[in-house]
Amino acid sequence: MTTVTKIRAYNTDIRYVVLPAAEYVISAVGRTNAKPSVLAREAGADVAINFPFFGAGALYGYNVVSGNVANTEIPKTAARSEFYGISGKYAIGDAERRVVDFAVQGSPALLRNGAVVFAESVANDQTGADIVTGRAQRTAIGIHANGDVVFVISDGRTVANVGLTLTELATVMRDQLACVDAINGDGGGSSMLYVDGAIVNNVDERATGCALIAKKKETKVTNMKIVIDAGHGLQTAGKRCPDDSMREFAFNSVVARYVRDTLAEYEGVTVKFSHDDTGAVDVALADRVKIANDWNADVFVSIHANAAGDGWSTAAGIETYTSNGASATSGKMAAAVQKRLIAQTARKDRGVKREDFYVIAKTKMPAILVEAGFMTNAEEASLLKTGAYRKKCAAAIVEGLAEVFALKRKVVAPTPSTNAVTVIVNGKKLAEGRLENGVTYVDNLPVRALAEVIGASVAWDGVTRTVTITK
Numbered sequence: 001m002t003t004v005t006k007i008r009a010y011n012t013d014i015r016y017v018v019l020p021a022a023e024y025v026i027s028a029v030g031r032t033n034a035k036p037s038v039l040a041r042e043a044g045a046d047v048a049i050n051f052p053f054f055g056a057g058a059l060y061g062y063n064v065v066s067g068n069v070a071n072t073e074i075p076k077t078a079a080r081s082e083f084y085g086i087s088g089k090y091a092i093g094d095a096e097r098r099v100v101d102f103a104v105q106g107s108p109a110l111l112r113n114g115a116v117v118f119a120e121s122v123a124n125d126q127t128g129a130d131i132v133t134g135r136a137q138r139t140a141i142g143i144h145a146n147g148d149v150v151f152v153i154s155d156g157r158t159v160a161n162v163g164l165t166l167t168e169l170a171t172v173m174r175d176q177l178a179c180v181d182a183i184n185g186d187g188g189g190s191s192m193l194y195v196d197g198a199i200v201n202n203v204d205e206r207a208t209g210c211a212l213i214a215k216k217k218e219t220k221v222t223n224m225k226i227v228i229d230a231g232h233g234l235q236t237a238g239k240r241c242p243d244d245s246m247r248e249f250a251f252n253s254v255v256a257r258y259v260r261d262t263l264a265e266y267e268g269v270t271v272k273f274s275h276d277d278t279g280a281v282d283v284a285l286a287d288r289v290k291i292a293n294d295w296n297a298d299v300f301v302s303i304h305a306n307a308a309g310d311g312w313s314t315a316a317g318i319e320t321y322t323s324n325g326a327s328a329t330s331g332k333m334a335a336a337v338q339k340r341l342i343a344q345t346a347r348k349d350r351g352v353k354r355e356d357f358y359v360i361a362k363t364k365m366p367a368i369l370v371e372a373g374f375m376t377n378a379e380e381a382s383l384l385k386t387g388a389y390r391k392k393c394a395a396a397i398v399e400g401l402a403e404v405f406a407l408k409r410k411v412v413a414p415t416p417s418t419n420a421v422t423v424i425v426n427g428k429k430l431a432e433g434r435l436e437n438g439v440t441y442v443d444n445l446p447v448r449a450l451a452e453v454i455g456a457s458v459a460w461d462g463v464t465r466t467v468t469i470t471k
């Protein structure tokens with residue numbers, strides 16, 4: 001859980017979250033006309049704040065989202081500063097001449113190296129007098145001397161004469177929040193702070209199209225217990241292609257096996273199925289949940305193929321679900337798995353959704369449910385039947401889990417070949433060769449035959465298993 005601290009200054013409630021740079025990854029996410037809390041949820045964020053400055057339906061200023069320049073400076077926003085990130089380090093300044101992971105432009109800079117620079121920065125800005133001197137709801141970002149980042153939101157919209165002037169905000173950030181650098185973000189009705197799945201301040205959120213998000217780095221789990229759940233049974237009524245050319249269980253269970261076998265390549269992972277792998281029994285939903293809860297599983301993944309209507313239809317694509325009350329970790333898993341499912345299969349992205357499906361609502365651990373394509377769509381049905389598509393889906397699930405839980409592949413020591421032969425040419429070791437039916441090969445080329453063609457002499461020492469070629 002993330003701690004939100006509330007303080008009071010200038011007759012105004014101010015809430016903030018400290019994000020230790022070593023524990024959180026901060027980035028900017030964007031999509032035109034999306035609300036910041038929606039973007040935060042989709043990205044599996046733990047904490048988010050609306051940023052940058054927003055107006056007339058567009059972002060203002062120089063902004064970089066996911067490594068791409070989302071929009072460039074416009075005259076109105078010239079000489080403003082940006083909050084930006086480079087390789088896990090965060091700063092406030094001029095991002096435009098640097099290669100950054102993300103940047104969001106604020107207005108104006110409030111603190112630099114512990115000094116209030118508001119007067120200087122506002123002089124370079126075209127911010128209106130009302131914004132400079134008026135009290136308003138504010139969002140801001142500060143940085144501690146040790147590099148930790150602070151997301152700040154003040155009240156100021158609901159009650160008259162409540163809120164902070166920019167000078168007051170700068171002072172609070174320096175004197176009460178111990179920031180050395182700080183920048184004002186957007187304010188007024190756009191203000192939004194999102195923590196652990198909920199908006200912590202009560203405003204009518206605007207669709208500003210961009211958010212700064214922070215995700216807590218997962219600590220590496222040793223002996224991670226993962227339940228894989230292939231939905232339904234082979235004979236479950238309805239769950240099949242309209243022409244009965246494939247049962248949903250066939251897809252679900254084969255993907256489940258691929259996931260299990262691929263996870264076996266990772267360190268410290270144990271997998272359990274909550275379904276009957278033979279498909280003979282459609283294990284009751286309550287029993288599937290009990291298997292996961294009794295085992296104290298760390299993660300639950302339910303695999304399904306989708307259906308729309310009774311016959312063939314055009315509905316298509318892939319979606320991943322968490323329950324409505326899902327933890328931030330569930331959201332992260334869903335976002336990571338969905339992203340990779342689309343990357344692997346290039347099917348339509350139906351997004352991450354929330355629905356209280358029994359197995360993900362009742363399991364106690366982070367849980368997702370994947371709908372990996374429509375059995376009722378002719379094109380997708382033919383894909384769902386193929387081993388190649390099933391392997392892609394399994395790979396996406398494993399890669400998503402590996403990302404969220406920092407799973408490491410087992411290091412497999414190369415087994416020394418009993419056929420290994422050393423090849424020495426004119427006193428120098430050439431390569432490791434391989435002896436097969438009395439013939440030594442290097443890179444599948446027969447060494448003796450080649451050497452003799454060029455008139456070299458070839459000697460074989462069976463004790464040291466060495467071929468010596470001299471010319």
Ligand SMILES: [Zn+2]
Binds near residue numbers: 232239
């Ligand atoms: Zn299903």
